[in-house]
Amino acid sequence: MSQLPISAPLQATLDKIIKLTNSDRYEAFTYCEAGFAAARAAHDDAAFIAIAIQYGLVIDQHGYPDESINILYEALQLAQSYHHFHDEARLLNVIGRAVYTRAEYRRAMQAWAHCLEVATLADDQVSWVWAKLGIAQIYDALDDHATAVILLQQAQERAVYLHDPILLLNVLLNLGVNLFQERQFEAALQTYHESLALARELNHLDDIGETLFRIAQLLLEQGQITEALDHLGQAQQICEQSHHMWALANIYGVRAQIYQVQNQISQALLDVQHGIDYASASGSAHIEMRLRLLQSQLAEQNHDAELTLAAFRAANVLNSKISPHDHRQQLAELEDLAGLRPSSGRILLELANNPLLERCSLAELAAMLCNAAGQIIRQVRASYWEYLPDQQALRKVHPQLDVNIETFNPPLLQSLQRGETIVAHNAQHHQYTWSLYERLLLPEKLQSVLMIPLRLNESLYGVLQVGYAEKTKNWSTDEVQYMNQLAMIGTRALANIERHIFQADIARLNAQLQQNNNELEARVVERTIELQKAMEHLIETEKLASLGNLVAGFAHELNTPLGNTLTAATTLLDKNRNLLETINAGVMKKTILLQYLDETSMIAELVERNARRASNLIANLKQVAVDTASSKRRQFNLHQVIEETVATLIVSLKKRKVNVFNEVPDDIELNSYPGSLEQIISNFINNSLIHGFSLDANGEIHISAQQINDEQIELSYWDTGVGIAESIKKRVFDPFFTTRFGQGGSGLGLYLVYSLVTGTLGGGIELRDRPAGGVWFVLRLPIVAPAEPSQEFDLLRH
Incomplete structure (x- = not known):
């Protein structure tokens, strides 16, 4: 995104701050404070960001207080909202420097590691080297000067290549410090003199003074007191x-x-x-x-x-x-082991496996999500908002209020619709949340908020809002990640809620169809046109129902690899935290590092296996879902399409003792409509499971094919079930005919099969007698389907 312009008066203030940063930090600080006030009054976000970057370089003279670091986070959220990756990287660097100076090494490492990622995204090599320099300073603080020297020498090469004298000056100064600690006095002195020359050339008084005392420190070590x-x-x-x-x-x-x-x-x-x-x-x-x-x-x-x-x-x-020992984290781990208070990972894992998610209402889901958010991040207030697309508004579901429908500003709503998480360290001045502050947030005294969208099929369904009251909170990377994981669990439950609503609508429609069946038969001739429209709608409903069951089944199947991946990721976080504690404690040993590498390698393999399993499932789902939901024609391998279709029914098949055998040769290629063919095979298999086999019966389903000539193939489907009674064989393809009216059957399954075969695919279908029992359907299909599939349905085919 292009850079926003800075107004002329604020540009003059910024220039003054830059000039004073390395010569008089007190005066620079005063100009920064005035600049922030003017930028806020003028809503000049670009100026606020630019001043904050310089502000991070001068606030060390004021002890890096919380309120100053809060301003840096406020500027960071502005840069992120505008997708200004270059400014975001520079702000992450000064935030890392600020918390490093306060000896908060874990936060510093997080900031600089994130800076490396954003700098790479922005192709900002200068910020990348600054982050490398910061990480080297952490090694220096933890007395691992040898590693710091290696990192700084790498940074030196990059700074020379970039021709950036300020960056090179800082690298050289820190390199000299660590060479001195490694007792490489001659190399350290040479490095100090190089940095001193650069500092004088740049007229950086603070760097000149620092280099001189570093040289004095070295001279003292060599006994040159005078x-x-x-x-x-x-x-x-x-x-x-x-x-x-x-x-x-x-x-x-x-x-x-x-x-x-x-x-x-x-x-x-x-x-x-x-x-x-x-x-x-x-x-x-x-x-x-x-x-x-x-x-x-x-x-x-x-x-x-x-x-x-x-x-x-x-x-x-x-x-x-x-x-580096985080006593609160240690306490949380002990509480987790003792069962007094579970860890964040355990809370998410238990919620993900909670059977209530399969059958809860929206209000119950909202309460569970808000309760989990409060357990994971203490002292926050969580609420859940349902999106109302017709009104372009949101309705608070939990906790409920007397007046609970609100209209969000368009930029905020559009960001949520795109699936972007809103991270507002300072909600009053955030680009998206400031317009909500006085109306929604201030009455609850919320100063910082997270807004995490819950989306299904690229559509916004709801928003989980997590707020912190009384004072500003700088949300950590871990907290944002945990809330996004919580939203993913909520999205899965929303899919179940939608599925149940859809199934209830189908059942209600079936009841209505049964009630009106006799009347419809008497008036079928005069109502042909109207019935044809209703039929088209019902067939599309049947397709969507099938697709909905497919998605629901895959959600069940994906739960295991995703649950394993979540558990492994949580374990990896704990391993990383323990390793960082060891590093910060200065007791790092090779054996500890090797053990850490062995354990994390095993965890990574577990994540890779489960991620690959989930990826394969999703790949099958994506292809089948796209084909099923559309009527697009394409070239495809018949064996592969049958295999993918059977895979989508794995959840239903796993519960039964029925085996499906795909005996279609590998070399049959069709230029046709795979979505229609997948719908046909799915209906056949579902009919076999519902009508052909009892719940505990063993059985087999066989699907085979052969090429008859250059233009046609013959596709056979047969099972070893109870078959179809002779008295009803002539009616199996009739619309609305079913032996299970009122029990979930619509009477459209085989009619849809007949319509797709004879219409879309341009072929024919026949129900044959099988001497050994069971059902046997034979389809004759053209290798190249008709260019214009028929949209007409034979309503009076008796």
Whole structure:
């Protein structure tokens, strides 16, 4: 999608922010705050997004507070709503940087991993390298400097190729840090000097100051105290000018280490306290933790037991915050094992296998979906809305209100109709939800919402809305994924509801037909035209009923591989989370990684097998459903069409002891109407199962064919069932004739077969006697069907 233009006044503000980002972050921050207010007032979404990207680079001086990160998510949802993948990738990168600085490494990894995907989609190589750089920083924070060096060297090659000096500067600076940690001092110093030259060329004061203190840190390690102090002095002056706070925290920390070496403990304690103040103000928890540990050491040397203990405790508190162990997740796992509160995966799995989904009402389904959403994401309010296509509106089904029909704005409705999930971190300013905010969301105090569409056959049927009250919530990738999985389960139940409604309509129609049969026979001649119209409608209804049963059967069959895939995916998520915890804890071992690879390989194989099984089922369903629902003519292999048709009836056949044998040769090709032929075979098999065999009887069905001449084939269908009584053989092809009126039989099955054979396919059909018992139909079909299939029905064929 093309980029939206930025208004001239806001473009001037943006230019000012860009100029100040690397020279005076405090002033840049002030301009950002004013820019956001002006962009909102002018509804200039492009300006809001562009300012937010710069905002992510300057808010480190304010400690990356929640409200600042919320603004980044608000801009992200705007970029996503406009499908601006380039801006989305850049925002994901600064979000990753923000949460990384707060030592929230799991969220940072998620943001940068998503950035890699979006950058690839947008062909944005620069953002891709920034994400690689961010991931390398996580390895650095977790003390895996060797891996960080490898990633950064790869990023360096790409940055050189892209001729992007800002990107190359950041890569070189981080590469120097990790080379220093790997004690490759000469390579680190050379890399620092390259980054310093680039920073001076770009006039990036913050990067100049940071590089100088990094060089001072290296000089200190090599014992060059005087040179180190000189570099620190230059770095401090530049960083104070540019308000580079976390760099100042490091500068004071390095200087404190120098005073410690010189045994000037009192001065060292003063400097380390300055560093702690700067680290705390900038929200750099990992830097503050290191400085607290240094403070504890210095206090111990100074024989200050109280400060020693206080600093050590403060360092441990910070370490527990930085630690990747998610105690809430561990608690959830224990609750799951103890049966107190199931995990999200278990909730979804149990709901997917709940037998109530096969026969529930819409209101019951809505209640189950909303209840499950509340269990998966705590403290959310869920509601279900039914789509009313005639009114282009939605009706709240659960929880019900006195006035529960609402009209959504056209862009939101169109997005839901396309099947797009609406992720509104800030519902008041989201492109699609802001118009609903005061009317629907504010009365319930909802600040953040997810809207997940439920669709059948590409049509919108309903919307699951999940809201968070009181404050803004930045929805995680896992939460969005869980809600989409919940909507998939709801879609399956909606298909069952539609099927039951359809079957009830058919039963009601059958009852009406039985009631009026005598009257229709007396008036059949004078009502031929009207009856012909009704007949056409009923035949289409029979086709749709058959297609509906086909889809319902496949939904049953797909449940097993999809359920297995869901279970495997949930297990894989847990394995990934455990591995990340191991990495973040710094206890990663080769044996653990090998075990993880073995286990995830097995899980991947399980997912692949079940996905392939589901894919094959869906491929058969797609071909048969398309052919059955349409009257398109095409070239096809007769054996293959018979095989696919039998496969669609697998659910009915699995419940019976009847075997179907496809004995059609592989080399018979027809240019005809496969949908009509599939309908004929389906009706034959269903008639055999209903009339020919009892529920527990063993039996066989055989389908064979032979080519008679260059123009015709003969197709035979016979079974070993009870057959057809002699007294009714002459009437089997009559419309409305059935031995099961009032018991689900419409009397149109074999009439439809006769009409399709003699009309659409241009052939003939005969019921023959079979000495061994059972039923035997023989069809003579042209190899090339007539160009214009007949649309007339022989209503008075007696």
